[in-house]
Amino acid sequence: MVAKKIENNVFIFAVENAFLHKGKASEGAVLGKALSSDPSLKDDIVKLRTHISKAVKDANKLSIDEMETLLRKENPDFFEKKEIAERELPELPGAEMGKVVTRLAPEPNGYLHIGHAVSFFFNHYYAKKYSGKLILRFEDTNPEKESTEYYDAIKEDLAWLGIKYDKIKRNSDDIELFYKHAESLIDSGNAYVCRCPVEKSRKLRYDGEECLCRKNSSKENLELFREMKKTLKQGSATLRLKLDMKSKNTTLRDPTIMRIVEAAHPLQGTKYRVWPLYDFANAIEDAKCGVTHVLRSNEFQQRDELQNNIRELLGMDSPHIISYSRINLEGTPTSKREIQKLIDSGKVSGWDDPRLATLQALRRRGIVPETLERLAKEVRMTSGSTTISMDALNTINRKILSPTAKHYFFVPSPEKIEVKSKGTFYIPKEDAKSMKKGEIFRLKDLFNVKFIGKGEVEFDSDKVKSNTKKLQWVSSDSIETEILVPETGKTIKGLSQKEVGKLKVGEIIQFERVGFAIIESTGKPIKCILSHE
Incomplete structure (x- = not known):
């Protein structure tokens, strides 16, 4: 009867573990739970392992729904969880349910970082909160800096983050549209082609002085702009917006909105040679996409006025712009x-x-x-x-x-010990060095042993004794494992329990008394990276 009860308990532990880990229970985790619930089970650990092996196989055969039904009947307390109150973001100004449109606007010139992720989650959160739309828009109008590898890398990172977007587009697909709006600004006298050398133009802007090119007629500017698209060399001409050369906001001092770039674009090739700068493309695309709220770091704050100016000159609506500090x-x-x-x-x-x-x-x-x-x-x-x-x-x-990570033992710099009548085990070398003859210590969650000397110990008792040192251990069927510590660049070499060998690359586990680690590669040795304690 007692044996049957033990067998049933072990099966329930296996089902609980399988339910938490997508239908795949871990023998090591079930063993730890069983020993923790009843330390006396260590008396016949070989038989216990046999029970666990069968229980894990049986549990893994069940569907998730079957697991839940069984657990709600046998252990309903398993589903009782304390609610964790999370902070929510504040309401968006001017937001209307079903009408909010936000966007993710990365430039494909590098890999995303933590600041991008936080910004993207802001935009994703509000689009979802107001049942709106989220657009992924590649700001790819700088051929000299962009590469095809980053388009794919960005989409992969977004998939990992779990951020789903409703539409994807590229600014580089709208070059003809930018040309159309550029010519419109030239026709209205709000843009001109500047032939000044870069250094001269930069100095005049700094001093707040106009250049002679500003006096060109619309007709002359239109002819020059068309030459920019055909024959003029890179650096010989730019299209500038005619605003206020005395403005305290220096971005409004006749900024360049289009320039010649002869380098091939990663997607468009050499089809175009005149490309819009960030502010011009951004202003037009936000309006074209119907973006209602722009959420971005305050490094762009000085440019908000410029982009709103561009939209006003083109008769476009401007979105709500919310700025926040850059995340580092x-x-x-x-x-x-x-x-x-x-x-x-x-x-x-x-x-x-x-x-x-x-x-x-x-x-x-x-x-x-x-x-x-x-x-x-x-x-x-x-x-x-x-x-x-x-x-x-x-x-x-x-x-x-913490609630779901599987726990395993890991022994750094392992030292072999023989426990008379019990078998071979490995403990940390530092612990082995500190042992004194006759000292009693406990193999964690197993039993107490007495140190005899020269790597030999003898069984002492099962009962937990106060003030007894508890040591991590692994048995003779353990596997070689290496853990990289990012902060130091050093690798901790040791042994982990055999169940670690069944894990997949990318699984995150907890090595007791070491910390959380992610499986980097399988094989011999198993390689992990320490996430944190």
Whole structure:
């Protein structure tokens, strides 16, 4: 009768574990739960493992619905969870249900980082909150900086984040539209072609002085603009907006809105040679896409007035613009230029180096998308400086991982010990060195042993004794495992329990007394990256 009860309990533990892990229970996790619920089961651990192996196989055969039905009958308390109140973002000004349109507007010139993720979650949140639309729009009008690899990388990162968009488009598909609006501004006398050398033009703008090109007639400007598209060389002419050369907002001092670029575009090739600058393309596309709310970091705040001016001159509506401080991760750059320097100098291995703040790096490190979403709600759209510490990010990630992460033992620098009548085990070398003859210690969740000397110990008792040192251990069927610590670049070598060998690349687990880690590669040895404690 007792044996039957034990067998049933083990099966319930296996079903619970399978339900939490997409239908796949772990023998190691079930063993830990069983021993924790009844330490006396250690008396016949071989038989217990046999029960667990059968229970896990039986549990894994059930569908998720069957698991839930069984657990609600046998252990309804399993589904009782404390509600965690999450902060929500404030209401959007001027927002109407069903009419809000936000956009994600990355430039495909590098990999996304933590600041992009937070910004994207803001836009995704509000589109969803107001039953609106979210547009993914590639701002790809700078042929010299963009590459096809980044289009795909950005879409992959968005898929990982779980952000779904309603429409995808590229600014580079609208070059003819930009030409049309440029010619409209020339016709109305609001734009002119400038032939001044770059340095001269820059100095005149700084001094707030006009150049002679400003006096060209609309007809002359239109002819020059058409020459820009055909024969003029790169750097010999630009199209500038005619605004206010005395404005305190320097972006309004006749900014360049189109220039000649002879480099091939990654998608359009050499079809076009005159390209719009950011403000011109952005202003037109936001209006064309029907964007109602622009949510972006305040590094663009000075340009808001310019973009609104462009839309006003073209008879277009302007969206609500909400600015917030740029999001940075403490101790690591988010600037593409700075990261590229680190890569080129060999200080980091690449864009996915786990010490960086790129999404590829955070993903490789074991930071989950839910952490970044919750981070967005925590930092909110504030105008104050926002620098996130790695500790703060880890704290959120830990809270999300803790309820479901599988637990395993890991022994660094393992030292072999023979327990008379019980078998071979491995414990950390540092612990083995500190042992004194006759000292009693406990193999965690197993039993107490007494140190005899020279790697030999003898069984002492099952009962937990106060003030007894508890040690991590693995048995003789353990597997070689390496854990990379991103902060130091060092690798911890050791042994983990055999169940770790059945895990898949990308699974995040918790090594007891070490921390959370993500499986980087399988095989011999198993390689992991430490996410955090």
